Amino acid sequence: MSDPIAITLPADAGRLRSLPAGTAVVLSGPVFTARDATHARIVAELERDGVLPYGLAGQVLFYAGPTPAAAGRPAGAVGPTTAKRMDAWTPALLAAGIAATIGKGARSDAVRAACERYGAVYLAAVGGAAALLATHVASAEVVAYPELGTEALVRMDLDAFPAWVAVDATGADLYAVARGEWERGPHR
Amino acid sequence: MLTTDDIARAVGEAIATSAVTLRPDVLAAMERAAVEEPSERGREVLGQLLDNARIARADRVPLCQDTGTVWVWVELGASECLNGDLQAAVDEAVRAAYRSNGLRMSVVRDALGDRANTGDNTPAFVDVTVRPGTGATVHVMLKGGGSDNASALAMLDPAAGAEGVRRFVLETVSAKATGACPPLVVGVGVGGTFDTVGKLAKKALLQPLDAPPVSAAAEALEARLHADINDTGIGPGGLGGRTTALGVRVLSAPCHIAALPVAVNLGCSAMRSATVELA
Numbered sequence: 147m148s149d150p151i152a153i154t155l156p157a158d159a160g161r162l163r164s165l166p167a168g169t170a171v172v173l174s175g176p177v178f179t180a181r182d183a184t185h186a187r188i189v190a191e192l193e194r195d196g197v198l199p200y201g202l203a204g205q206v207l208f209y210a211g212p213t214p215a216a217a218g219r220p221a222g223a224v225g226p227t228t229a230k231r232m233d234a235w236t237p238a239l240l241a242a243g244i245a246a247t248i249g250k251g252a253r254s255d256a257v258r259a260a261c262e263r264y265g266a267v268y269l270a271a272v273g274g275a276a277a278l279l280a281t282h283v284a285s286a287e288v289v290a291y292p293e294l295g296t297e298a299l300v301r302m303d304l305d306a307f308p309a310w311v312a313v314d315a316t317g318a319d320l321y322a323v324a325r326g327e328w329e330r331g332p333h334r
Numbered sequence: 335m336l337t338t339d340d341i342a343r344a345v346g347e348a349i350a351t352s353a354v355t356l357r358p359d360v361l362a363a364m365e366r367a368a369v370e371e372p373s374e375r376g377r378e379v380l381g382q383l384l385d386n387a388r389i390a391r392a393d394r395v396p397l398c399q400d401t402g403t404v405w406v407w408v409e410l411g412a413s414e415c416l417n418g419d420l421q422a423a424v425d426e427a428v429r430a431a432y433r434s435n436g437l438r439m440s441v442v443r444d445a446l447g448d449r450a451n452t453g454d455n456t457p458a459f460v461d462v463t464v465r466p467g468t469g470a471t472v473h474v475m476l477k478g479g480g481s482d483n484a485s486a487l488a489m490l491d492p493a494a495g496a497e498g499v500r501r502f503v504l505e506t507v508s509a510k511a512t513g514a515c516p517p518l519v520v521g522v523g524v525g526g527t528f529d530t531v532g533k534l535a536k537k538a539l540l541q542p543l544d545a546p547p548v549s550a551a552a553e554a555l556e557a558r559l560h561a562d563i564n565d566t567g568i569g570p571g572g573l574g575g576r577t578t579a580l581g582v583r584v585l586s587a588p589c590h591i592a593a594l595p596v597a598v599n600l601g602c603s604a605m606r607s608a609t610v611e612l613a
Binding site: 168170183210211212213214215216217219221222223224225227228229230250251252270272273274275276277278279280281294295296297308310312320321323324325326327328329330331 | 394
């Protein structure tokens with residue numbers, strides 16, 4: 147496997163569009179954490195105002211709810227949560243200008259179609275590797291919704307955070323392709 | 335005689351340890367898989383998970399940001415007589431352990447109505463059963479949401495048999511594994527009643543991967559399912575490969591003549607549980 151491609155956000159967000167599903171990347175620069183409750187708030191503001199709040203246009207959402215700061219790091223542990231719980235909100239957010247999302251697990255057909263339509267990508271990080279991934283987070287600052295605790299909108303500056311392009315800007319899906327490569331049938 | 339404080343102390347210590355330490359049997363299975371996995375991307379994922387276990391242990395930080403809900407199962411000796419409010423004592427231990435160890439608060443007050451975070455990861459989900467003798471065995475599991483969400487239950491017809499059980503478990507894992515943080519530990523419960531079969535699947539997750547099967551029937555189902563699940567190709571992180579599950583554990587129980595309940599409870603790659611014996 148070739149070396150991962152270094153991406154600096156948000157400047158290189160456009161470059162993500164050219165990378166095929168399966169490409170390994172390391173991400174540096176800002177991303178914004180958003181889980182279930184965060185999505186409900188952001189989408190409510192988007193529907194009310196017609197634009198993404200908090201300067202999120204062109205930015206990357208990271209589906210994550212960190213643990214408190216520890217070991218001299220801004221989060222003791224932070225890793226991707228299951229992306230499909232955000233599927234219902236994602237097409238509207240991509241339409242409004244979110245450039246990419248980071249999570250774990252397969253997405254819906256509607257999200258894959260929205261990635262293709264809006265030139266967005268979905269990146270997968272390793273679920274359960276949150277102590278390791280926290281060493282790739284340089285800083286964290288609450289941007290909105292502090293009352294949501296771990297579900298607050300937090301700007302995190304990443305430093306060489308490892309991930310893979312899981313749904314590319316043509317809608318191709320790494321989860322389906324990779325599984326097909328390694329499936330040994332019939333297993334029914 | 336044991337007190338509620340003895341049990342609460344065991345719960346607090348088990349939370350602190352298991353949040354930052356991968357279970358030894360899970361670690362051993364993952365180390366083997368990292369060598370045997372033929373997919374390069376799969377080996378990279380397993381390598382990250384092993385690095386993760388090392389960092390969590392060395393720095394005393396959580397293995398996963400989802401430090402879970404707390405399930406406590408107390409097998410209490412019949413000669414014991416606990417004074418006091420066990421739920422309150424356990425909740426106090428959970429509150430203290432989650433605060434002092436920097437763990438994430440992941441419990442909302444009510445699933446249907448008020449979904450405000452309780453702010454201290456309480457209540458714990460506590461079960462007590464009685465067994466002969468004195469002392470107690472205290473089991474503690476920190477259960478992540480992603481893997482619990484990927485679990486399922488079915489009330490099969492007895493005619494479906496072991497093959498029906500196998501198909502149901504395989505279909506569940508095949509449909510839901512990518513979001514459950516594979517490589518998985520798969521817990522299967524067969525038998526009991528509608529309300530108890532889910533708990534049986536959860537108890538199956540407590541069995542170390544290297545412990546002997548509980549019966550010949552369980553052994554056969556574990557071996558077949560493990561092979562079938564790895565044949566799905568889902569792989570480490572769901573990104574393709576041959577290690578979708580590190581192991582499958584099966585427990586079975588009596589049931590109604592008309593019934594064949596089956597439940598599958600998925601454990602993630604950061605499967606966290608501990609068992610403490612209190613004399």
